[in-house]
Amino acid sequence: MDDLIFLGIESSCDDTAAAIVTGDRRILSSVVSSQTDLHADFGGIVPEIAARAHAEKLDLMVEEALDLADIGLGDLDAIAVTAGPGLIGGVMAGVMCAKGIAAGTGLPLIGVNHLAGHALTPRLTDGIDFPYVMLLVSGGHCQFLRVDDAQTFTRLGGTIDDAPGEAFDKLAKLLALPQPGGPSVEAEAALGDGERFHLPRPLLDRAGCDMSFSGLKTAALRLRDKLIEEQGGLRQQDRRDLCAAFQLAVAEVLAEKSRRALSQSPVPILAVAGGVAANKTIRAALEQVAHSAEAEFLAPPLRLCTDNGAMIAWAGIERFRLGHRDGMDLVARPRWPL
Numbered sequence: 001m002d003d004l005i006f007l008g009i010e011s012s013c014d015d016t017a018a019a020i021v022t023g024d025r026r027i028l029s030s031v032v033s034s035q036t037d038l039h040a041d042f043g044g045i046v047p048e049i050a051a052r053a054h055a056e057k058l059d060l061m062v063e064e065a066l067d068l069a070d071i072g073l074g075d076l077d078a079i080a081v082t083a084g085p086g087l088i089g090g091v092m093a094g095v096m097c098a099k100g101i102a103a104g105t106g107l108p109l110i111g112v113n114h115l116a117g118h119a120l121t122p123r124l125t126d127g128i129d130f131p132y133v134m135l136l137v138s139g140g141h142c143q144f145l146r147v148d149d150a151q152t153f154t155r156l157g158g159t160i161d162d163a164p165g166e167a168f169d170k171l172a173k174l175l176a177l178p179q180p181g182g183p184s185v186e187a188e189a190a191l192g193d194g195e196r197f198h199l200p201r202p203l204l205d206r207a208g209c210d211m212s213f214s215g216l217k218t219a220a221l222r223l224r225d226k227l228i229e230e231q232g233g234l235r236q237q238d239r240r241d242l243c244a245a246f247q248l249a250v251a252e253v254l255a256e257k258s259r260r261a262l263s264q265s266p267v268p269i270l271a272v273a274g275g276v277a278a279n280k281t282i283r284a285a286l287e288q289v290a291h292s293a294e295a296e297f298l299a300p301p302l303r304l305c306t307d308n309g310a311m312i313a314w315a316g317i318e319r320f321r322l323g324h325r326d327g328m329d330l331v332a333r334p335r336w337p338l
């Protein structure tokens, strides 16, 4: 089944993506159209705008993915599509697009769980074997998954409120830094002193792998307001130190919880995915934890860590190999726990 060629379609959040992937792990093409600009004025993703943009872009992205791979619909073996979880309008747009292609070509249709797409990515990028632990850490997700096979995912813990990326974005907003917040907070933090302020490490005192990041954001807000009140404004160095303290707190929480995930579930590999995995301080902290647990640390390239169609095509291939097929009754699901 190495010669399989799959189309993958992703539209569950604010990226419209399509990709062509083969059974022997080659990504023939992967295109992503981001909606960041469309939502910029609203301070968050507007589901209705997202759904419309997906509906307008999906067929174009599929066409582009096929063109770049230099193949036609007739060369495909199946179509994989994100069927949830996510913003329902976008997921429906993707599922309808996939059903249309499946109906027109007679090709098999495979519904993929978006989180399974992220969780199986290290098998696409690095060809690793099961089992492994995956920390999925982005603007929308934050959870530890133990992956035992392509359909057995055990959630070891996760955030009970905000995802870290969301917290980075909110901090950036508080400090009037550009969005997305993660990269701008990281750039400020690089010039700051993480030890000047101490921010809380929520839930570190509680056993297990659950995390919380909303209190951290509230503590940063109070500190900002206190500085403004005392000094009549926020100095550049205050902003930098606050970013460094925040980044350090997130890194320490993620590192300690990763350490627990690995001791609770000893596996040879700790993999990370999601936009926050791009943060160098966080990455270094996780790498150190993995090495102390004698595990390999693996972070797929960023373009495959964030939302993309290749991970959906690959997860589709894995499901297909297990004999899974969906029909025209495939439903789009806003919630779909792994």
Ligand code: KG4
Residues within 6 Å of the ligand: 013, 137, 138, 139, 140, 141, 164, 165, 166, 168, 169, 180, 181, 182, 183, 186, 274, 275, 276, 277, 278, 279, 280, 305, 306, 307
């Ligand atoms: O995986 P992703 O592209 O999208 C979803 O959440 O679906 O992740 C985006 C998130 C944003 O919240 C962004 O601020 C955060 O990842 N991010 C970072 C960094 N780069 C992106 N957070 C911390 N440090 C970074 N360097």
Ligand code: ZN
Residues within 6 Å of the ligand: 114, 118, 138, 141, 306, 307
């Ligand atoms: Zn995602």
